[in-house]
Amino acid sequence: MIALTFDDGPSKYTPEVLKVLKENDSKATFFVVGSQVERFGDVLNQVIEDGNEVGNHSYNHKDLTTVSDEELYKQVKGTDDLIYIASGYTPTLMRSPYGKGGDELNEKISKPVIKWSVDTRDWESRNTEMIVDEVIKNVKDGDIVLMHDLYDSTAEAAKIVIPKLVEMGYQLVTVSELSAYRDITLTPGQQYYNMYK
Numbered sequence: 001m002i003a004l005t006f007d008d009g010p011s012k013y014t015p016e017v018l019k020v021l022k023e024n025d026s027k028a029t030f031f032v033v034g035s036q037v038e039r040f041g042d043v044l045n046q047v048i049e050d051g052n053e054v055g056n057h058s059y060n061h062k063d064l065t066t067v068s069d070e071e072l073y074k075q076v077k078g079t080d081d082l083i084y085i086a087s088g089y090t091p092t093l094m095r096s097p098y099g100k101g102g103d104e105l106n107e108k109i110s111k112p113v114i115k116w117s118v119d120t121r122d123w124e125s126r127n128t129e130m131i132v133d134e135v136i137k138n139v140k141d142g143d144i145v146l147m148h149d150l151y152d153s154t155a156e157a158a159k160i161v162i163p164k165l166v167e168m169g170y171q172l173v174t175v176s177e178l179s180a181y182r183d184i185t186l187t188p189g190q191q192y193y194n195m196y197k
């Protein structure tokens, strides 16, 4: 089992990712930013309707290790509220922008904080072939894979990677599903990089 995660959306590319997930009976987790939710509320609803998971990724992708407690509260709670207003859904998971922060920040966030074990660096390469290679070469059972549904190159990579992983015998599930299958209790204030057996 693998948990694919897509950050920084929803965007105009998200529907392409949703389509290939659906065609392959697969699910993923989307860590959304509040400012994008304001623009792409209809896409967010499609993410949820298709059975995917939505996580909180701050309001405007600030480094949360540098903000005041008041600003942190706004970034987290404000984004939860925007997601709820747009969709009626409240995320249980958080991913901090840039994967920053340790125990102190995680405790203040008061949600399970999800990091990753495979980094496609898709934002850097913007190269479909390189993104596909990063996933296929490195992936193993229990991995959490980081991608961004903000780029055309990533949407194109998803169209190759998702059927390929299914063909390799992997089930693509949400982070919460993966943790449940692995009997891992997701605890607020704790962080998780993978769900290995």
Ligand SMILES: [Zn+2]
Binding pocket: 007, 008, 057, 061, 097, 098
């Ligand atoms: Zn991000």
